[in-house]
Amino acid sequence: MRDDSPNSWEARADAHSFYGFTDLPSIAERGTVVLTHGEGPYVFDVHGRKFLDANSGLWNMVAGFDHKGMAEAAKAQYDRFPGYHAFFGRMSDQTVMLSEKLIDVSPFERGKVFYTNSGSEANDTLVKMLWFLGGAEGKPERRKILTRKNGYHGVTAVSASMTGKPYNDVFGLPLPGFIHLTCPHYWREGRDGESEAEFTARMGSELEEVIAREGADTIAAFVAEPVMGAGGVIPPSEGYFQTVAPILKKHGIPLVADEVITGFGRTGSDWGCQAYDFMPDAIISSKNLTAGYFPMGAVILGPEMSDRLQAAVDEIEEFPHGFTASGHPVGCAVALKAIEVIMDGSDGAAPLIDNVRALTPKFEAEMARLAQHPHIGEARGKGLMGALEAVKDKATKTPFDGSLSVSERIANTCTDHGLICRPLGQAVVLCPAFIMTEPQMDEMFQKLEAALNRVF
Numbered sequence: 001m002r003d004d005s006p007n008s009w010e011a012r013a014d015a016h017s018f019y020g021f022t023d024l025p026s027i028a029e030r031g032t033v034v035l036t037h038g039e040g041p042y043v044f045d046v047h048g049r050k051f052l053d054a055n056s057g058l059w060n061m062v063a064g065f066d067h068k069g070m071a072e073a074a075k076a077q078y079d080r081f082p083g084y085h086a087f088f089g090r091m092s093d094q095t096v097m098l099s100e101k102l103i104d105v106s107p108f109e110r111g112k113v114f115y116t117n118s119g120s121e122a123n124d125t126l127v128k129m130l131w132f133l134g135g136a137e138g139k140p141e142r143r144k145i146l147t148r149k150n151g152y153h154g155v156t157a158v159s160a161s162m163t164g165k166p167y168n169d170v171f172g173l174p175l176p177g178f179i180h181l182t183c184p185h186y187w188r189e190g191r192d193g194e195s196e197a198e199f200t201a202r203m204g205s206e207l208e209e210v211i212a213r214e215g216a217d218t219i220a221a222f223v224a225e226p227v228m229g230a231g232g233v234i235p236p237s238e239g240y241f242q243t244v245a246p247i248l249k250k251h252g253i254p255l256v257a258d259e260v261i262t263g264f265g266r267t268g269s270d271w272g273c274q275a276y277d278f279m280p281d282a283i284i285s286s287k288n289l290t291a292g293y294f295p296m297g298a299v300i301l302g303p304e305m306s307d308r309l310q311a312a313v314d315e316i317e318e319f320p321h322g323f324t325a326s327g328h329p330v331g332c333a334v335a336l337k338a339i340e341v342i343m344d345g346s347d348g349a350a351p352l353i354d355n356v357r358a359l360t361p362k363f364e365a366e367m368a369r370l371a372q373h374p375h376i377g378e379a380r381g382k383g384l385m386g387a388l389e390a391v392k393d394k395a396t397k398t399p400f401d402g403s404l405s406v407s408e409r410i411a412n413t414c415t416d417h418g419l420i421c422r423p424l425g426q427a428v429v430l431c432p433a434f435i436m437t438e439p440q441m442d443e444m445f446q447k448l449e450a451a452l453n454r455v456f
């Protein structure tokens with residue numbers, strides 16, 4: 001509970017920090033949790049309380065909060081060469097090596113990488129690349145971006161416009177030309193009597209209709225998360241990408257996979273597009289790219305898009321875009337280490353992705369068990385990302401009402417039980433660190449179940 005003395009950490013945080021994405025009534029009642037350090041998947045606060053973080057920070061701290069190899073890779077590079085940009089004919093050796101590695105581990109046989117500081121900036125960069133390409137290829141009207149309702153792509157004006165969440169209304173977003181298709185969530189969006197195959201076919205027809213209405217020549221790309229993350233962990237309906245990909249191809253519209261969450265193992269496959277068996281034209285990456293040990297994002301262009309962009313840039317001899325810290329050498333050294341830790345195995349330890357695969361059956365079984373709860377309408381997920389959607393009435397899927405969402409109440413109660421998990425809409429989301437052990441997973445589900453039983 002919050003310490004209300006004037007000099008408490010909670011009061012000091014309130015006084016001088018502007019909270020983003022935070023339910024303020026909960027903070028007013030409970031105080032913000034001020035953290036000091038972490039051990040494996042646990043974090044500790046200024047009062048000495050210990051929390052198991054079922055969120056992995058924000059989907060990203062997959063190697064835990066005290067991974068020695070990650071910290072040492074950062075320190076070694078800080079000692080060697082602490083910072084630089086990747087422009088004006090200069091680039092660090094780490095940046096060169098990371099781009100090679102990224103193309104090597106990507107699903108692309110070849111391609112090119114552009115670095116940013118975040119996933120939002122990577123989406124922004126992608127859109128600028130597409131707009132630039134439209135102009136260079138004599139199609140300046142090719143600017144519209146197709147995404148889906150509930151899709152999350154970031155917070156900059158462009159990436160928030162791509163995001164299909166109603167809360168961006170308060171900013172007067174989306175900007176014109178950002179079109180949100182139906183969320184391919186069969187459980188919530190399927191019509192009475194409609195089979196999953198019929199639902200998926202309807203998603204395809206909707207895409208065809210939108211392309212016909214807008215004109216294929218005005219559409220720059222379709223951008224989709226393989227599994228929606230911040231929309232509430234929503235895997236696509238069966239056959240979704242096999243339905244939309246050929247339609248996009250027929251109309252010459254690039255398919256971009258926003259793999260900020262799903263990239264580097266979260267679903268149990270290296271990439272989410274591999275988990276769902278489709279080949280994108282470009283990939284947006286961040287989060288696991290550095291296992292959360294450095295802020296970094298990347299646009300990874302496949303062969304066709306990188307060839308086209310390179311040809312267009314060659315014409316004007318410069319691509320006028322980039323951030324001060326694009327390709328930061330410490331970020332690149334950290335990313336190289338993160339990829340090694342997750343995909344290859346490092347310092348004698350097995351690759352973390354092996355643990356994702358080993359833990360997934362247990363994770364799925366526990367989710368299915370909690371789905372039996374009378375107020376859990378759906379348990380869904382892929383690999384080590386999952387969500388439990390609370391409903392007032394299971395048969396009719398009627399959501400709870402009330403100013404504090406039920407998922408917020410569950411998450412607050414979890415915090416009281418020493419578990420951090422994330423409320424998203426009416427769902428509670430779990431995305432444990434890849435280093436989690438079986439006993440820690442038991443602890444996670446026991447605490448969540450105790451919280452569910454207290455709330456209902």
Ligand code: PLP
Nearest residue numbers: 118119120152153154229258260
């Ligand atoms: N894209 C996806 C799929 C995300 O989940 C996120 C963040 O959660 C972003 C983009 C934005 O990344 P960032 O918060 O690093 O700007």
